[in-house]
Amino acid sequence: MGIVVTGVGLVSALGVGVEQNLASIRQGVSGIKSKPEYLRTTNEVPVGELSMSNEELHQRLSISPGEHLSRTALLAILAVREALEDAQVDLTRRVGLISSTSVAGMDLTEHFFEDFIEDESAGRLRDVRMHDCAATTQAIMRYCGIKGYSTTISTACSSGANAVIMGAKLLKHGIVDCVVVGGSDALSAFTLNGFKSLMILDQSPCRPFDATRAGLNLGEGAGYLVMQREEEAMKWYCRLAGSANRNDAYHQTASSVEGDGAYLAMAEALASAGLSPEDVDYINVHGTGTMNNDAAESAAMLRLFADAVPAFSSTKAFTGHTLAAAGGVEAVLSVMALHRGILYPNMNFREPIEPYGLVPVVEFTQGRDLRCVVSNSFGFGGNCSSLVFTR
Amino acid sequence: MEQLIQELKEHLIEELNLEEITPEDIDAEAPLFGDGLGLDSIDALEIILILEKYYGVKLANSAEAKPVFYSVKTLAEYVMQNRK
Amino acid sequence: MRCYIERVCRQSDVISDVKQLIPDAGLRRRMSRVVKSAVATGVECVGGVERIEALDAIVTATGWGCLADSERFLRNVIVDKEQLLNPTPFIQSTFNTVGGQIALLKHNHCYNVTYVNRSHSFEDALLDVLLRIADAQSENVLLGAFDEQTPSQQRIMERMGLFRRCQCGEGAVFALVTAKPTERSVAQVSGIEFLAESISKEQVAKRYGVTAEEELMYNRYAEYGLYPTASAQVFAEAVERIQQGVERVVVYNEYLGDSPTIIELKCIG
Numbered sequence: 137m138g139i140v141v142t143g144v145g146l147v148s149a150l151g152v153g154v155e156q157n158l159a160s161i162r163q164g165v166s167g168i169k170s171k172p173e174y175l176r177t178t179n180e181v182p183v184g185e186l187s188m189s190n191e192e193l194h195q196r197l198s199i200s201p202g203e204h205l206s207r208t209a210l211l212a213i214l215a216v217r218e219a220l221e222d223a224q225v226d227l228t229r230r231v232g233l234i235s236s237t238s239v240a241g242m243d244l245t246e247h248f249f250e251d252f253i254e255d256e257s258a259g260r261l262r263d264v265r266m267h268d269c270a271a272t273t274q275a276i277m278r279y280c281g282i283k284g285y286s287t288t289i290s291t292a293c294s295s296g297a298n299a300v301i302m303g304a305k306l307l308k309h310g311i312v313d314c315v316v317v318g319g320s321d322a323l324s325a326f327t328l329n330g331f332k333s334l335m336i337l338d339q340s341p342c343r344p345f346d347a348t349r350a351g352l353n354l355g356e357g358a359g360y361l362v363m364q365r366e367e368e369a370m371k372w373y374c375r376l377a378g379s380a381n382r383n384d385a386y387h388q389t390a391s392s393v394e395g396d397g398a399y400l401a402m403a404e405a406l407a408s409a410g411l412s413p414e415d416v417d418y419i420n421v422h423g424t425g426t427m428n429n430d431a432a433e434s435a436a437m438l439r440l441f442a443d444a445v446p447a448f449s450s451t452k453a454f455t456g457h458t459l460a461a462a463g464g465v466e467a468v469l470s471v472m473a474l475h476r477g478i479l480y481p482n483m484n485f486r487e488p489i490e491p492y493g494l495v496p497v498v499e500f501t502q503g504r505d506l507r508c509v510v511s512n513s514f515g516f517g518g519n520c521s522s523l524v525f526t527r
Numbered sequence: 528m529e530q531l532i533q534e535l536k537e538h539l540i541e542e543l544n545l546e547e548i549t550p551e552d553i554d555a556e557a558p559l560f561g562d563g564l565g566l567d568s569i570d571a572l573e574i575i576l577i578l579e580k581y582y583g584v585k586l587a588n589s590a591e592a593k594p595v596f597y598s599v600k601t602l603a604e605y606v607m608q609n610r611k
Numbered sequence: 612m613r614c615y616i617e618r619v620c621r622q623s624d625v626i627s628d629v630k631q632l633i634p635d636a637g638l639r640r641r642m643s644r645v646v647k648s649a650v651a652t653g654v655e656c657v658g659g660v661e662r663i664e665a666l667d668a669i670v671t672a673t674g675w676g677c678l679a680d681s682e683r684f685l686r687n688v689i690v691d692k693e694q695l696l697n698p699t700p701f702i703q704s705t706f707n708t709v710g711g712q713i714a715l716l717k718h719n720h721c722y723n724v725t726y727v728n729r730s731h732s733f734e735d736a737l738l739d740v741l742l743r744i745a746d747a748q749s750e751n752v753l754l755g756a757f758d759e760q761t762p763s764q765q766r767i768m769e770r771m772g773l774f775r776r777c778q779c780g781e782g783a784v785f786a787l788v789t790a791k792p793t794e795r796s797v798a799q800v801s802g803i804e805f806l807a808e809s810i811s812k813e814q815v816a817k818r819y820g821v822t823a824e825e826e827l828m829y830n831r832y833a834e835y836g837l838y839p840t841a842s843a844q845v846f847a848e849a850v851e852r853i854q855q856g857v858e859r860v861v862v863y864n865e866y867l868g869d870s871p872t873i874i875e876l877k878c879i880g
Contacts, residue, residue, distance in 0.1 A: 179691065246685065249689055253784055255721050261771060269675060270727065270729035283807075286727045288729065289727065298724050302724075302739060308742075329696050332696065333696035333697065334569075334572065382720050383723045384717050387715070389568075390712060397720065495761065515707070516702065516708075518723070521726075546639065546640050569698060
């Protein structure tokens with residue numbers, strides 16, 4: 137039984153909506169700004185921040201600011217509404233939601249904690265109401281009219297991809313008729329300082345897969361797909377032909393030198409689709425811009441594709457690393473790449489990483505004959521996921 | 528110098544939460560990473576914090592910093608040279 | 612959909628053996644209380660070497676995640692004004708820390724996913740396991756649930772008025788699940804349901820045709836203290852009841868305002 141993608145929704149630092157995001161990439165305009173504008177922090181580092189305040193997001197969604205939703209939920213609702221509309225989902229059917237997040241309502245919890253640390257009877261309780269991950273999912277359900285089975289996944293930066301994998305299983309087993317899958321993460325002082333403490337934030341715009349790369353830029357966003365069973369869909373963008381999640385089992389944060397997890401995830405995802413490495417036309421790589429990730433991912437690609445590594449690029453120099461949302465954001469970009477034959481440029485690339493010598497796509501091109509696109513998402517805890525989309 | 532080495536050992540044990548290890552167990556000249564104490568990249572970040580927090584010494588996490596991280600003794604030498 | 616339970620372990624079973632279960636001091640010294648006890652419980656549950664090698668999925672569940680580390684890092688950010696931050700609590704605050712650390716400790720490269728869906732986390736993880744087994748993607752799975760309480764979280768929940776009727780709780784429960792019955796199987800999971808509306812004890816009994824010899828565990832989670840994955844404790848208790856000779860146990864849970872879930876367990880054969 138085939139699983140097809142029938143709708144897409146996307147919000148990132150590039151803007152609101154799939155078309156806005158694609159237009160920015162086509163024009164070569166990055167969403168990375170020199171320092172946060174809305175996030176409360178003293179860290180002046182480049183970030184991929186959406187230029188809208190929480191109040192503006194509430195307004196745009198016609199949700200009363202008094203509802204006081206977390207930024208993660210607001211971004212998610214924007215993207216899910218777009219995806220539902222795009223697929224013209226009939227919400228009276230059994231529509232499910234598999235959402236993912238890593239920071240959830242942390243942006244609000246941070247406000248609460250400032251007061252709470254001083255005095256445990258202080259801090260507004262409405263600021264911790266959305267702390268847990270499920271609260272984001274519940275808010276999406278409520279404001280998007282989704283009533284079927286729902287769950288929330290959190291496996292760090294591969295979360296969004298794992299939501300796609302679970303959604304496909306639910307469709308296959310007839311537990312839902314239609315499923316919305318993806319992830320959302322807002323910028324937070326928690327994560328920005330977290331990556332700062334790991335000393336992997338680049339002080340300049342990030343340069344994935346470049347020899348001089350010096351870390352990642354944190355981003356925010358939400359990316360969701362609507363998926364259905366092929367025989368019940370009227371029209372679709374592409375098929376989800378295969379997927380896999382495997383573990384690197386090397387280190388809590390670092391990737392193995394040989395890219396074991398990444399290699400296993402890509403290899404198994406292709407095998408599950410009944411495809412061979414030579415069938416792949418484009419890979420939207422995880423490519424965070426850290427020394428470690430890009431080297432390990434290069435090693436894994438060389439292991440799998442040998443001297444025939446397909447066209448690949450990281451879109452994180454445009455969006456920043458959107459953590460749990462990355463799997464969803466990049467799944468949307470991968471679906472659109474396949475549907476419109478787009479190869480996205482890997483912004484800020486100049487020199488290949490030695491000894492791998494891999495050169496990503498550097499020019500935006502459209503109208504290519506793409507048949508198979510792979511999207512990679514890797515996270516802490518050795519969590520590695522790959523999705524395979526075909527026409 | 529000896530006192531600084533002793534202090535550094537105590538900070539390492541405390542901050543890295545090294546179980547069942549006393550300052551006497553740490554050979555000041557043995558490698559901290561890999562075979563020696565078996566520390567890893569996250570510990571390197573914590574050691575950078577120790578140097579900054581207790582001695583006001585800043586160190587970047589780069590290839591040039593690698594020799595400094597070799598042993599407790601090399602850390603102590605670096606602190607002596609750079610302490611304000 | 613169906614799966615078999617070979618073993619169930621609770622955190623209290625392993626407290627004295629943590630060092631033996633997590634021999635890697637390098638990993639152990641960074642672990643918070645919940646991570647240490649949950650990882651130890653998971654490792655104990657997998658049992659011997661041959662089982663570890665056969666393990667082809669690790670699926671974990673947590674409602675709150677690693678709260679103590681999250682809080683530690685957040686305090687560090689606020690109190691130290693975003694300076695001199697220790698990365699360890701940030702790294703360990705990730706929801707998939709327990710699943711990831713078990714994989715790391717056991718050099719296991721298999722499927723490893725974490726569900727964080729409030730009181731449904733454990734049931735969602737179990738559903739994933741059932742689906743993977745139905746698709747022949749897995750044969751030997753480690754399924755686990757954990758949550759921890761911290762003084763701050765207790766204070767916050769108290770302010771929210773959640774403890775008027777019960778105490779806060781915490782715990783870790785792991786189950787070794789197989790696709791086929793083995794000579795070590797002790798129970799089978801024969802059904803799982805996610806209901807939209809709450810139903811009475813009588814309605815559940817009628818829906819499942821629960822007889823006098825069988826057992827219905829209706830909303831028993833709070834006996835283990837109020838925490839999102841407390842239903843995993845009731846699940847463990849249901850497995851124990853079947854080991855004691857009860858032929859079928861139906862577990863109904865409806866945590867706070869969440870929609871109800873039902874798990875049906877039966878004896879083997």
